[in-house]
Amino acid sequence: MPDKIFPRGRGALFFLVLLAHVLFVPAISWPSVLLAGLFALGLSMLWLTAAKRWQFQDFWTLLRRVPGWAKKGIGAGLILFAAWVAVHTAWDSARFLYDTALPEWSPWAGMIVLLVLCWLIASRGAPALCLWAVPMAWLAGGIIVLSLVLSLPDWQFDASLGVFSLGGLFRPLRMILPVTVLALLFTGYDEQLPQSGAVLVGTGCAAVLAGLTVLRAGAVLGAAGARTISYAVYEAAGVFETGILQRSEVIFGAAFAICMLARIALACCVIRRAWQLLRESK
Amino acid sequence: MKRMLILIVAVLLACVGGKGRGAGDRLPILSAGVSASSDGQLVLTAEAVRQDSLEGSAASLYLTTSGSDPAALFTGAEQLLAGQLYLSHARTFVIDEAVARQGIAPLIQTLLAQDDVRLTLRLAVARDVTADEIVRAQAVVEEIPGEALGALLDAHAVQGGLPDLPLCRVSDRILSGADFSLPALTLTEDGRVIPAGQADFRLGRMTGFSGGEGLA
Numbered sequence: 001m002p003d004k005i006f007p008r009g010r011g012a013l014f015f016l017v018l019l020a021h022v023l024f025v026p027a028i029s030w031p032s033v034l035l036a037g038l039f040a041l042g043l044s045m046l047w048l049t050a051a052k053r054w055q056f057q058d059f060w061t062l063l064r065r066v067p068g069w070a071k072k073g074i075g076a077g078l079i080l081f082a083a084w085v086a087v088h089t090a091w092d093s094a095r096f097l098y099d100t101a102l103p104e105w106s107p108w109a110g111m112i113v114l115l116v117l118c119w120l121i122a123s124r125g126a127p128a129l130c131l132w133a134v135p136m137a138w139l140a141g142g143i144i145v146l147s148l149v150l151s152l153p154d155w156q157f158d159a160s161l162g163v164f165s166l167g168g169l170f171r172p173l174r175m176i177l178p179v180t181v182l183a184l185l186f187t188g189y190d191e192q193l194p195q196s197g198a199v200l201v202g203t204g205c206a207a208v209l210a211g212l213t214v215l216r217a218g219a220v221l222g223a224a225g226a227r228t229i230s231y232a233v234y235e236a237a238g239v240f241e242t243g244i245l246q247r248s249e250v251i252f253g254a255a256f257a258i259c260m261l262a263r264i265a266l267a268c269c270v271i272r273r274a275w276q277l278l279r280e281s282k
Numbered sequence: 283m284k285r286m287l288i289l290i291v292a293v294l295l296a297c298v299g300g301k302g303r304g305a306g307d308r309l310p311i312l313s314a315g316v317s318a319s320s321d322g323q324l325v326l327t328a329e330a331v332r333q334d335s336l337e338g339s340a341a342s343l344y345l346t347t348s349g350s351d352p353a354a355l356f357t358g359a360e361q362l363l364a365g366q367l368y369l370s371h372a373r374t375f376v377i378d379e380a381v382a383r384q385g386i387a388p389l390i391q392t393l394l395a396q397d398d399v400r401l402t403l404r405l406a407v408a409r410d411v412t413a414d415e416i417v418r419a420q421a422v423v424e425e426i427p428g429e430a431l432g433a434l435l436d437a438h439a440v441q442g443g444l445p446d447l448p449l450c451r452v453s454d455r456i457l458s459g460a461d462f463s464l465p466a467l468t469l470t471e472d473g474r475v476i477p478a479g480q481a482d483f484r485l486g487r488m489t490g491f492s493g494g495e496g497l498a
Binding site: 099100103160220221222223224225226227228229235236238239 | 391394397400401402448450451453454455457458
């Protein structure tokens with residue numbers, strides 16, 4: 001039996017995992033970030049259309065149709081691929097925490113703690129992860145939207161902000177496509193629980209918010225200035241002060257920390273599921 | 283048990299791999315200034331706040347270091363303190379006219395390289411006085427001079443009386459080759475800090491003052 005995941009949870013998971021890369025992209029490439037998000041949306045639509053056409057509930061049920069030796073190969077490949085995504089995301093997140101909020105912790109320690117924490121979240125399976133994702137998506141989305149709205153008076157537009165190059169698309173695509181593939185593994189066609197609406201809303205909202213967040217960095221710091229600042233997207237969230245909230249980028253960073261946790265936990269879920277597949281095919 | 287072992291290893295790694303900086307070995311700075319000395323060296327004056335107890339009132343203390351370039355100023359301060367300047371609370375950075383005329387790009391890059399500096403830090407140029415004198419000037423209303431200096435620049439930026447260009451925007455203007463202006467500050471005869479027009483910059487170098495003549 002495939003895992004039963006409610007549509008809202010699946011949409012929330014897509015939303016979180018497709019936002020996590022935003023902290024690490026250059027601040028001037030907002031059209032590239034938006035396009036990369038829309039590319040992920042297109043890929044999801046293709047996958048959902050294929051799932052409806054061939055009537056499979058998720059990738060794991062589709063694998064039942066392939067011979068045992070292929071199943072083993074695919075399982076092993078998926079474990080390696082998901083492990084690479086998990087370690088890469090955990091390392092980036094740990095480096096970010098080390099450079100901004102937690103200089104006392106070594107990035108190695110941060111990476112291990114993140115991996116252990118996400119493994120614990122993932123150990124209850126993809127349905128539990130998606131249930132966890134629903135309130136987290138509201139929390140992270142709310143913080144990001146609030147941060148964008150509060151910083152609006154500091155936005156300044158100039159022509160250099162809209163510059164788009166095909167080369168600039170490569171980096172956000174490289175960051176977003178692996179995790180889109182991982183999220184799609186748990187997605188398919190389910191007559192009782194239609195998924196396409198929630199997945200498309202989650203992916204679409206992530207694409208738009210990612211684009212707006214990167215645009216804000218360029219508009220607040222200036223296109224040229226943003227290039228010289230590491231984590232410009234994060235730093236740009238700290239330009240406004242509201243009451244006692246004087247370092248607002250810390251709360252903004254927490255929203256993205258949730259997104260990064262979701263991404264690592266998703267990769268851990270894939271490792272667990274692929275490992276089960278390998279054991280079943282013995 | 284295995285999970286516990288992994289966590290213990292992680293904590294051990296945390297102990298050996300971090301920068302080893304706690305809040306205790308950082309000196310919180312409220313305002314700072316860079317002046318040029320007669321022998322061509324740069325001099326950094328930083329106003330820190332010390333509060334010995336929770337009940338006691340905060341008192342300013344001043345730290346001075348010199349160096350041949352902006353990066354050397356911060357290195358010198360770290361060696362002097364055996365710690366770090368904590369710039370997260372700094373609101374104002376004052377620059378001498380002589381330093382501004384030589385170009386502020388290296389200073390801006392050095393400030394941006396400090397991982398705790400606020401991008402909303404306001405820069406100002408000292409007019410007819412040194413940056414050191416502006417930073418050390420006594421406050422009239424506020425208890426802490428650095429707070430008063432920050433409040434003065436904030437108030438005039440909001441009212442439109444002084445240019446409103448935080449650190450991040452100054453960096454953007456220099457990198458994009460655009461002209462810009464920074465607020466100018468001077469002292470009255472009784473030692474109060476007042477606005478004195480603006481300092482105009484082209485390609486990161488100050489070209490002159492405009493407005494605010496005869497204020498002091």
